[in-house]
Amino acid sequence: MFTEERLDRILQILQDQGMVKVKDLSTLFQVTEDCIRKDLKNLENAGKLKRTYGGALLSQDYPLKRDVIDRRDTNIEKKRLIAQKASELIGSNETIFLDISTTNIMVAELLAKSHKRLTVVTNMIDIMQTLAINPNITAIGTGGIMYRTVNGFMGAAAIEIIKQYSFDRALIGTCGLDLTDNSITTLGVEDGLTKKAAIASSRHKYLVMEKDKFYFNDSYKFAHFDDIDGIITDSMPDEATSSKLYSAGVTIL
Numbered sequence: 001m002f003t004e005e006r007l008d009r010i011l012q013i014l015q016d017q018g019m020v021k022v023k024d025l026s027t028l029f030q031v032t033e034d035c036i037r038k039d040l041k042n043l044e045n046a047g048k049l050k051r052t053y054g055g056a057l058l059s060q061d062y063p064l065k066r067d068v069i070d071r072r073d074t075n076i077e078k079k080r081l082i083a084q085k086a087s088e089l090i091g092s093n094e095t096i097f098l099d100i101s102t103t104n105i106m107v108a109e110l111l112a113k114s115h116k117r118l119t120v121v122t123n124m125i126d127i128m129q130t131l132a133i134n135p136n137i138t139a140i141g142t143g144g145i146m147y148r149t150v151n152g153f154m155g156a157a158a159i160e161i162i163k164q165y166s167f168d169r170a171l172i173g174t175c176g177l178d179l180t181d182n183s184i185t186t187l188g189v190e191d192g193l194t195k196k197a198a199i200a201s202s203r204h205k206y207l208v209m210e211k212d213k214f215y216f217n218d219s220y221k222f223a224h225f226d227d228i229d230g231i232i233t234d235s236m237p238d239e240a241t242s243s244k245l246y247s248a249g250v251t252i253l
Contacts, residue, residue, distance in 0.1 A: 001029060007039055011048055014056070018215025019238070021055040052180055054240070057215050078210045078234035079103045083110055085253055086171055086208055086232045092116040094168040097198045100124045100152040100191070101173030103208045111137065121165055123194060124152035147190070154190040159197040170202035172228075174209050176216030179241065182248060183221040184228070192222030199227055206253075207231045214241050225250050 001009075006029055013020055025036045040056045043049045049056040083106035090096055090111065098104045100123055108130040111118060120131055123142040131139040144158030172195050175186050184207065186192045199205045205228040214237040225248035232253045236242060245252060 003039070006031075007043060010039060010043065014049060018212055019052075019055055019057050023054070050180075057179065057217070074102075075210050075212075075234075079106050081234045082208050082210070082232050083107045086206065087111055087114070089206070089232075089253075090116065090118070090169060092118070095119040095121070095165065097162070097165070097167045097170040097202060098122040098124065098127050099170065099172045099195055099198060100150045100154070101171070101208055103210075104171055104173060105130060107171060107208070121162070121167070122152075123154065123158050123162075124150070126151055145190075150191070154194045158194050162194070162197045162201055165201055167198070167202040169204045169206065170198045171206055171208050171232075172198060174207050174213060175218035176209075176213040178217040178221065179214075179244060181221075182225040182244070183217075184223040184225070185218040186220050186222055187218045189220050192220040196222045199223055204229050209233055211235045211237060214238075224248075 022033050022036045026033045086107045087110040105126050108127040112134045117136045119138045121140045128139050128141050131137045142158040142161040144153035145155045230251040
């Protein structure tokens with residue numbers, strides 16, 4: 001196999017799996033690990049990936065869908081599974097925060113059908129509308145500056161409202177993790193600071209995210225692994241990622 005063919009195949013694997021390991025690629029292509037490291041360096045220089053210890057992650061320039069309207073119809077079954085797990089963690093008479101997240105919309109749908117008595121604070125309009133059908137749930141919107149792309153509120157005004165509460169649990173959306181420095185990322189500062197405020201006001205903090213996001217990251221780091229209690233996901237990440245999270249005290253559900 002020529003070098004260019006191998007590079008193309010590495011990129012295909014990256015886009016399918018989100019990450020690659022030097023050892024696995026060496027075995028797959030029957031070349032030395034040094035050869036694979038050179039391939040990864042060339043792809044990194046081209047902006048296609050980001051090298052990590054023992055492998056590489058898909059570059060954060062990978063075109064993630066950012067608008068809620070684009071993301072609502074993606075990975076539906078995975079999000080349903082995550083939402084089911086998340087809703088089962090929430091007990092009656094709790095005060096919870098549901099962050100801007102298409103998965104949290106599904107959490108809200110399950111809670112709206114339940115008999116739990118809850119106070120739910122959210123910065124997402126879809127979630128408020130969903131919860132409004134259940135008289136046992138007090139739904140509180142943060143208000144603030146409205147961002148059309150996420151159909152919700154972010155920024156200083158929303159943060160001030162969030163700071164006034166003490167949440168039993170917060171379910172936080174994310175664009176992905178950066179395994180190089182154990183950080184949790186999102187697409188911008190306003191969203192990141194709003195999420196950070198919710199985490200600071202909560203006793204139990206969980207990320208809600210599909211498995212793919214273990215291998216993606218975005219531009220703004222709003223927290224680190226030791227700031228959260230757990231990650232609710234559809235299936236377990238690879239062993240190295242799981243071990244890194246467990247060592248930071250993060251439970252994977």
